[in-house]
Amino acid sequence: MHCVRLARVAWLVLAPSWFGCDTVPASEQRPEPVLARIAPAPAAETAKSPVKRASVAKRKPSAKAQKPPVSEETSACPEDMALVSGDHCRAVEQRCLEYKVVQGVEDDNRCLKFEKPTECVSTAPEPRHMRYCMDRHEYPNKVGELPMTLVAWSEASRLCELQDKRLCTESEFTFACEGEEMRPYAVGFERDAEKCNIDKPYSKQHGKLKPSLLCDGDPACARERARLDGRGKIGDRPACVSPFGIYDLNGNVNEWVALPWKESPHRAALKGGWWGPVRNRCRAIAKGHDEKYFGYEVGFRCCKDAAKTKK
Numbered sequence: 001m002h003c004v005r006l007a008r009v010a011w012l013v014l015a016p017s018w019f020g021c022d023t024v025p026a027s028e029q030r031p032e033p034v035l036a037r038i039a040p041a042p043a044a045e046t047a048k049s050p051v052k053r054a055s056v057a058k059r060k061p062s063a064k065a066q067k068p069p070v071s072e073e074t075s076a077c078p079e080d081m082a083l084v085s086g087d088h089c090r091a092v093e094q095r096c097l098e099y100k101v102v103q104g105v106e107d108d109n110r111c112l113k114f115e116k117p118t119e120c121v122s123t124a125p126e127p128r129h130m131r132y133c134m135d136r137h138e139y140p141n142k143v144g145e146l147p148m149t150l151v152a153w154s155e156a157s158r159l160c161e162l163q164d165k166r167l168c169t170e171s172e173f174t175f176a177c178e179g180e181e182m183r184p185y186a187v188g189f190e191r192d193a194e195k196c197n198i199d200k201p202y203s204k205q206h207g208k209l210k211p212s213l214l215c216d217g218d219p220a221c222a223r224e225r226a227r228l229d230g231r232g233k234i235g236d237r238p239a240c241v242s243p244f245g246i247y248d249l250n251g252n253v254n255e256w257v258a259l260p261w262k263e264s265p266h267r268a269a270l271k272g273g274w275w276g277p278v279r280n281r282c283r284a285i286a287k288g289h290d291e292k293y294f295g296y297e298v299g300f301r302c303c304k305d306a307a308k309t310k311k
Contacts, residue, residue, distance in 0.1 A: 076306040077133035080141050082245045083306060084134050087127030088175040089120035092182050092283065100191070109279050110199070114189045118182035134168060134176050135301040137247050138255065143235035147253045147299045150212040150225070153268035153291040156256045156300035165302035167258045170285060172303055173271045177250065177282035179243030184281050186242040186249045191280070196240035197232045198251035200275045211294055228296045230275035248272075250280045253299035257285075265291040270298065 077083045100110035120126060138147035139159065151159075157167050168176070177186045185191060193199040205228060207220075215221040232252055241247050249255075254270045269287045273280030274297035289295075 075309050076131075077304070080136060081133040081304060082136050083131070084172070084176045084244045084246070085131040085306070086129070086175070086180045088130045088171065088180075089122050089126055089182060090124055090128060090171070091120070091122035093119045093121045094182075094184050094283075107277070110191060110277065111184065111281075112191050114184045116189045118178075118184070120182065130172070130175050131306050132172055133304040133306050134172065134244070134246055135165075135303070136245065137234045138253055138299050138301050141234070141301065143233075145234055146231050147234055147248075148212055149231065149253055149296055149299045150209060150215055150294050151256075151299060152211065152294045153256045153289075153300075155211070155294075157258075160300070160302035163302060165304045167256055167300060168303035169260055170257045170269060170271065173249070173255065173257045174282055176244055176246050177242050177272065181243065183243070184283070186246075186282060187240060194239075195237060196248065196251040196280070197230070197237055197275045198273065198280045199277050200230045202276045203228050205296065209294075209296055225296055230297075232275075250282070251275055254286070254295070254297050256298065256300040259287070267291060268293070274298075 095115040096111035096113070097115055098111070098113045099106040099108060100112055101107070135141045137143065139156070140148060153167075160166050178184070183189060185196075187195050191198075205224070207224060209215055209225060210218060210221050215225055235247070237248060237252070240249075240251065242249050249272050251273055252275060253272075254274045255272045257269050257271045259267050259269050268289060268291045269285050270289065271285055272282075273284065276297065
């Protein structure tokens, strides 16, 4: 028999033994904690009244009208980024219907199926409209390459700035992952190791590793990294995509995000999970590492303010 439990996702922190998991907009606000209450059963959907459409006189379109319009995404973001735009709830309540069972014991970190729909329980004025650009893939954001790992938050921030971008904030990552539907996972309400690079066996690290480039040049470090490595190449999991067309937000590598209300060196957090048997949910977050930490599963992607479109 499956248990029904509340997944209080606004403040979840990954265990430190799992290795966790700039410039930021002035409008970024600290998220609210989830209210501890049982979500009521969703009310029956009401019938929608028919929409009346005004009649339009037929006329021959002008040559200018026949030109294909430029989409908002094309005009608002660079080609290697996707536009994320919509209404975001700062606190949600999600109920797990079925947990992963390992050796006869339920794993509270891995929910196989969540109740649908998710309820917004924020007491702040909602909804909060968000609009920004996010890299479609993990850094270096190039299909066919491995995502960068063994990178500290400070270095990730610098690499984003070199591209005239910045690290994504906590809420930007969450909204890009879950969309307006407030999905627990980027792919929906069910955990799927076929779509995303998750749930590979955990291997314990032996000895210290070095930052990415130094590790590649050190034979011992490179061997240990290869032994631990479970990364998939960018573009290998086309089905692991969020509602906004952004890939691998759950799994593959943990991703650095910025906590705008914190002071250095505590502005760093990890989101999304990695290839191991961890939460890998949109709202889960690890805040136990400072800006100099780097792990064999830790990478990042970049965000950017969206350009204002002409009306």
